[in-house]
Amino acid sequence: MGDFSDELRPAEPQGPGILAKERSRSNINVDKLARHLLHRDGFLERQERILKIIENRPYFSKRNQLNLARPDRYHLSLARSKELRRLALEHNWDSEDYGMASRLVGEVSPYAIHTVMFMTSIREQADEEQYNEWWPRTQSWEIIGCYGQTELGHGSNVRGIETIAKYNSETKDFTIHSPTLTAAKWWNGSLGRTANHAIIVAQLLLPDRNGRYKSYGPHQFVAQIRDMKTNKPLEGIVIGDIGAKVGYAGMDNGYMLFKNFKIPHKALLSKYTRVTIDGTYIQPANPAIVYGSMTFVRASIIMNARMTLARATTIAVRYLSIRHQFVDRDEPDKPERAVLDYPSVQIRILPLVAATYALHYTGEAMSSLYWETRADIEKNGDLSRLAELHAASSGLKAACTIITADGSEICRRALGGHGFSGASGMIPLNTDNLDSPTVEGDSWMISQQTAAYLLKRMTSAVSGKSSEPMDSQFIAYLKDRSSVANYDIYDKEEDIVRAFKDRVSYLSYKLYERRIVQKHSWTDLMVELHRLAIVHSEAILVENFYEAVFKGNITPAVEGTAIPVLQDLFRLFSLTTIDSRTTEFLLSGGLSVQQLQALTPTILELMKKIRPHAVKLVDAWSIPDYLLDSALGRQDGDVYNAMWRRAHLENPLNIQTFNPDFRTEEIVIGEGAENARKRVEKLALGVYGHEQRDCERSKL
Amino acid sequence: MGDFSDELRPAEPQGPGILAKERSRSNINVDKLARHLLHRDGFLERQERILKIIENRPYFSKRNQLNLARPDRYHLSLARSKELRRLALEHNWDSEDYGMASRLVGEVSPYAIHTVMFMTSIREQADEEQYNEWWPRTQSWEIIGCYGQTELGHGSNVRGIETIAKYNSETKDFTIHSPTLTAAKWWNGSLGRTANHAIIVAQLLLPDRNGRYKSYGPHQFVAQIRDMKTNKPLEGIVIGDIGAKVGYAGMDNGYMLFKNFKIPHKALLSKYTRVTIDGTYIQPANPAIVYGSMTFVRASIIMNARMTLARATTIAVRYLSIRHQFVDRDEPDKPERAVLDYPSVQIRILPLVAATYALHYTGEAMSSLYWETRADIEKNGDLSRLAELHAASSGLKAACTIITADGSEICRRALGGHGFSGASGMIPLNTDNLDSPTVEGDSWMISQQTAAYLLKRMTSAVSGKSSEPMDSQFIAYLKDRSSVANYDIYDKEEDIVRAFKDRVSYLSYKLYERRIVQKHSWTDLMVELHRLAIVHSEAILVENFYEAVFKGNITPAVEGTAIPVLQDLFRLFSLTTIDSRTTEFLLSGGLSVQQLQALTPTILELMKKIRPHAVKLVDAWSIPDYLLDSALGRQDGDVYNAMWRRAHLENPLNIQTFNPDFRTEEIVIGEGAENARKRVEKLALGVYGHEQRDCERSKL
Structure with missing residues (x-):
């Protein structure tokens, strides 16, 4: 049965036509x-194929998920994860297919840590015997694993974790123990309610000849943590989910404490590090390999960051083209204008469209570099580029995730009121992706690794030595650093690249003076060290973008019709980056105060040129409606009908009728005051500690 | 019954001791x-008194609210609102008491629009007869009202709304009608499930002598919209809640469509505008009064913004003092350092601590100015300062809400991993306060009002006339604009204020040239117009801060022991504001490129001086633990025990045990596959349109 709203249509012009x-x-x-x-x-073929399989299955409907309580989100997410695993077997998916399916579902699954970190640890840290024991059960998902590293009291500083693993050379086993409450494993995904096995990171304690224990730092152990039948924690372990958080509603981030929990000698993952059965420590062979895979993870983070930003800009560009608001102040008789036609809106959105492309070309370059470097290592043990690659990837991880997290909130705000709506599709985008500046190395911390590398290179350059590509840039700068460059950033793109590189050289030299010459403390320099890392990353982003769209240094080649537009996007990205902080461009001599005058006018001109291509520039990212889950950002532009449908036909709050009269405690009409009071009190107070612990506590 | 975790304590040093x-x-x-x-x-006495009444009542417990489904959040919020009203009567609360109670509960109530916008409309827009009819029933909460202005297709541009109110001079009534779907009232708070009355904003259509209708623009009407017994919509109306959104979970933002819905002639609120019974339009008397109350609302927004930022900085400063992580790179044998001791953390937090004070002194100044201006108007009809006040309040609303929204996310990220936790207290802070840059005038739009005012003043100054305070500043600048000022921003605070003012004069003149002399279109200048408004607002913030802490121009006087610290906060706020965008300081001649060198070192020195006072600087905002609802930001510092309690004793997800095996559809252990499948499908798909419409649709 309908109502009179069925006859109504949005005012002209309609979104699809626009x-x-x-x-x-x-x-x-x-x-x-x-x-x-x-x-x-x-990618594109895979996306189409997987999408068809999942998008219409009931479990994968996204219609109701923003209405669910957090515990119910976990129930749904676990059910989806299990179904995905069944589909993977049914359709013979490879790991890329499975990854695509997870991406399209768009939430972090309670199996996510099993498929990534647990499997990686078994594959890369287990010795042959351990691999043979664990891999088949891991690979078949007979066991579900998680990764227990961070603790209540320690996140970024892994060396500071408190959980200990004490070896007893008589009983030939380790005792895992949590000496304090802050030693509780904390935040570990899949641990809270799901996993029955875990990688446990603990301080390895070995006795010396006199039986005195010495710490060898954090090491990885693999162990069963829950009963395989009941899924209750094993004796000596307390486990649970840490509770509500920003995003990740379907993931059971957990906590875990140990009381003298015994695991066998063979639980220590021993591919690189070993402890002999009598308790002697054997050093790892080649720690550099670890750098390599961290770099790979960071290259993927850049690629994910660009796709997240592409989601945000897709929603913003499409909706802001369709949304019309206000008449032009100088032409009051014309119809309302598309919001994206206002420069005050363009300045927020179009530089972010440009940033998605900037991130893309650097993600491409980093991936290629990673594979090349890996080949060099495998072919002839050549580790020479590893330090450069690691430094670049650390700074870029910091810079790119910040661009994306800030950028997607800028997009949301530009949507105006409807940007707050669940129908915008921005809620999971922001809450489930805001963590990227923090996880896998907090952006303010790992940037120090980049700065440390550049300081080392500058020290080498000052002494006249040149062994890495960066050194020659620095040596050239040192020769000529008194003169003002006067780059022509408005007409020569290669001058833009030079100005960004000079800024890196300038800041590296400044910090060389402070740290190496004047011996300032590292801590006192942290603000500038972070700045240096960001500045270096921006130079890399600009250079890779330039190489791809002006020099054609990319495979497959840039699509012909898009070249002039991508070149304008390069200019827009570069000039808005300069505009956002001119200080060091001026101090390094690459730019004069007079040149600043033209920045805003040039940026406005570029945006006028790019504006007609905006919708196609976001279309190219090919994000399906199912993933976007956005009434505002729909591919077909039918914004207002979709918003109406979501509100009027799909909102469960509209099923009940309420009693607004304060003189009665009744809430739902007809339930009566007493029923309402009991029900609402339960909502407010939730469960009590004793109820909960009776269910879940470990048997002592 | 406990478990072994009961015996554990956090590692030393403990938070309370720190x-x-x-x-x-x-x-x-x-x-x-x-x-x-x-x-x-x-304020302080009131806060203490009200807090005692509410904090231990079951409905007001915040323990479980992040675990609730959005519909349940509305149930709870309605129950709390009704209880607050009963408490208000029981304890004889005045409106300030009631406001304090709402603030402490910390969520937006479904009664919020009744107490603010509905009551305001009746009080300020109703003529005497209307007032007598509506006020008693409104004031006694016999009826619950909402405010229906924005629509699906129109938010910021109120002139563009589509709902019409057509007067029939024969039947002496108005017909309210929604000609399209985009005419649906949308986002209106309290409308979705609660209110039985509404202010309806609609285009007033009156027939001329020939019966042809002409629009007189948007006007306010008051009408009943739901049945007083059943709370179902009246015939000819479709209403509902618009669904999940960012924050505001307890508020029923709604939609409403009309099909030829009749309301009487007297429904048009007629204090200023009237329509005679035969359909003649009578102009409003003095539209300037409206400006005045908008200014008041904006002054309150600044005061709220400073308190929101104070909440965020309270959490950040306390937790980051307690959290210890990493050893100093140059002193590897010392214990881990407080995170707030790292300059890379200080640079994110301490300027925000300074900003809370900056916002405070300007909020104070704006409130005083508002009351003075109002007194001037009432005493001698002197409207002369109204334009200046309105312009200042528009820009400041934009600038201050952006500082707070961005700042509270900066705080959240600085918390590291635990910043994502519900235990941080940052979730409602961010989601329920992020709307401030958008509501009550989108920050990018109302800033144009400020810029338009400054352009007008500059035009007057160029012609040599001076009638407002701003004019003399501009005239002085015009006399001397070729010379470089060379202000001593590092040693003279009054020079800081001058540099900020010069920047306003410089940009105003630039825009005067572009707009008035060269006749550029307004739209093309929007980016720079916005910039001008922000720059003007920053000058006001800096000047009011300076006047309060250096000149003592504030009542009550600044507390003596705090004076030197507040003066450092002034310097820190000013210099970090300069550092965040130096361009126009350089172009306006207030600063030289050489001076930029000292910016970062000076900022770092200031932060070292402020650091020991950080905890007390946030303590002074006196935010009770009940409002903060943060394990990280607790007044007593017992962070880790509180986090443990929330996770281990209060998380409902930990009551159930789950089946992680993908080979079965069972989710909760013991429920069986079939039960699980049905249950989870319902979670995924939610309610269906037809179910819902049977309950809630309007009778045609």
Whole structure:
């Protein structure tokens, strides 16, 4: 049965017509551009194939998920994860297919740590015997694993974790123990309610000849933590989920405490490090390999960051083209204008469209570099580029995740009121992706690794030695650093790249003076060290973007019709980055105060040129409606009908009728005051500690 | 029954001891500083009195609210609102008491629009007869009202709303009608499930002598919308809640459509505008009054913004003092350092501590100015300062809400991993306060009003006329604009203020040239117009801060022991504001490129001086633990025990045990596969349209 709203349509012009017009006024070939951007691993074909399988299955409907209580989100997420695993077997998915399915579902699964970190530890840290014991059961998902590293009291500083693993050379076993409450494992994904096995990171304590224990630092152990039948924690372990948080509603981030929990000698993962059966420590062979895989993780983080930002800009560009608001102050008789036509909106969105492309080309370059470096190592043991690659990836992880996290909130705010709506699709985008500046190395911390590398290179350059590519840049700068460069950033793109590089050289030299010459403490220099890392990353982003769209140094080649637009995006990204902080460009002599005058006018001109291509530039990222889950950002532009449907037909709050009269405690009409009071009190107070602990406590 | 975790304590040093030490090393008298900051309307006494009444009542427990489904949050919020109203009657609360109670509960109530916007409309827009009809029933809460202005298709541009109110001079009534779906009232708080009455904003259509209708623009009507017994919508109306959104879970933001819904002639609120019974339009008398109350609302927004930022900085400063992580790179044998001791953390937090004070002194100044201006108007009809006040309040609303929204996310990220936890207290802080840059005038839009005012003043100054305070500043600048000022921002605070003012004059003149001389279109200048408004607001913030802490132009006087610290906070706020965008300081000649060198070192020195006072500087805002609802930010510093309690004793997800095996659809252990499947499908799909519409649809 309908009501009179069924007859109503949105006011003209309709969204679909507007988007069709937007698409017709740009000559970019979206299909070709999409294939240029998403050429890796058959991405587009895979996305289409997997999408068909999952999008209409009931468990994978996203319709109700923003209405669910957090415990119910976990129930749903676990059910989805199990179904995905069954589908993977049914359709014979490889790991890329499975990854695509998880990406499209768009929430972090309670199996996520099993498939990534647990499997990685077994594969890369287990010795042959351990691998043979654990891999088949891990690979078949007979056991579900998690990764227990961070603790209540220690996150970033892994060396400070308190959990101990004490070896007893008589009983040939380790005792895992939590000496304090802050030693509780904390935040570990999949641990809270799901996993029955864990990698446990603990301080390895070995006795010397006199039986005195010495710490060898954090090591990884593998152990069963829950009963395979009841899924209750084993004796000597207390486990649980840590509770509500920003995003990740379907993931059971957990806590875990140990009381003298025994695990066998063979539980210590021993591919690199070993402890002999009598308790002697054997050093790891080649720690550099660890750097390599960290770099790979960080390259993937950049690629994910660009796709997250692409989601945000897709929603923003499409909706802000469709949304019309206000008439032009100088032309009051014309119809309302598309919001994206206002420069005050363009300045927030179009530089972010440019940033998605900037991140993309650097993600591509980092991936290629990673594989090349890996080949060099495997072929001839050549580790020479590893330090540079590691330094670049640390700073870029920091810079790119900040660009994306800040950028997606800028997009949300630009949407105006509807940006707050669940129908915007921005809620999971922001809450489930805001963690990227923090996890896998807090951005303010890992940036120090980049700065330390640059300081080392500058020290080498000052002494006249040159062994890495960065050194020659520094040596050239040192020769000529008194003169003002006067780069022509408005007409020569290569001058833009030079200005960014000079800024790196300038700051590196300044910090060389402070740290190496004047011996300032490292801590006192942290603000500038972070700045240096960001500045270096921006130089890399600008250079890779330049190489791809001006020099054609990219495979597959940039799509022809898009070239001039991508070149303008390069200019927009570079100039807005300069504009956001001019100080060090001025101090390094790359820019004069007079040149600042033209920055804003040039940026405004560029945005006018880019504006007609905006919709196609986001279309090229090929993000399906199912993933976007956004009434505002729909591919077809039918924004207002979709918003209406979500509110009027899909909101469970509208099923009940309420009693607004304060003189009665009744809430739902007809339930009566007493029933309401009991029900609401339970909502407010939740469960009590004793109830809960009776269910879940470990048997002592 | 306990478990072995009961015996465990956090590692040393304990939070309470750390905070005690922090507090002992600053000589600031917190009580006196608190009374200086919160002197208005007996704030501190009121807070203590109201807190005692509500904090231990079951409905007001915040323990479980982050675990609730959005519909349940509304149930709880409605129950709390009704209880608050009963408490208000029982304890004879005045409106300030009631406001304090709402603030402490910390969520937006479904009654919020009744107590603010509905009551305001009746009080300020109703003529005497209407007032007598509506006020008693409104004031007694016999009826619950909401405010229906924005629509699906129109938010910021009120002139563009589509709902019409057509007067029929024969039947002497208005027909309210929604011609399209985008005409649906949308986002209106309290409308979704609660209110039985509404202010309806609609285009007033009156027939001319020939019966042709002409629009007189948006006007306010008051009408009943739901049945007083059943609380179902009246015939000809479709209403509902719009669904999940960012924050505001307890508020029923709603939608409403009309189909030829009749309301009587007297429904048009007629204090200023009237329509005679035969359909003749009578102009409003004095539209300037509206400006005045908008200014008041904006002054309150600044005061709220400073308190929101104070909440965020309270959590950040306390937790980051307690959290210890990493050893100093140059002193590897010392214990781990407090995170707040790292300059890379200070640079994110301490400027925000300074910003809370900056916002405070400008909020104070704006409130005083508002009351003075109002007195001038009432005494002698003197409207001369109204334009200046309105312009200042628009820009400041934009600037201050952006400082707070960005700042509270900066605080959250600085908390590291635990910043994502519900135990941080940051979730409601961010989600329920992020709307401030958007509501009550989008920050990017209302800033144009400020810029338009400054352009007008500059035009007047160029022609040599001076009628407002701003004019003399501009005239002085015009006399001398070729010379470089070379201000001594590092040693003379008055030079800092001058540099900020010069920047306003410089940008105003630039825009005068572009807009007035060169006739650029307004739209093309929007980016720079926004910039001008922000720059002007920053000058006001800096000047009011300076006047309060250096000139003592504030009542009650700044607390003595705090004066030198507040003066350093002034310097820190000013210099970090300069550092965040130096461009226009350089272009306006207030600063030289050489001077930029000293910015970062000076900022670092200031932070070292402020650091020992950080905890007391946030303590002074006197935010009770009940409002903070943060394990990290607790007044007593017992962070880790509180986090443990929340996770291990209060998380409902830990009551159930789950089946992680993908080979079965069972989710909760023991429920069986079939039960699980049905249950989870319902979670995923939610309610269906037809179910819902059977309950809630309007009878046609």
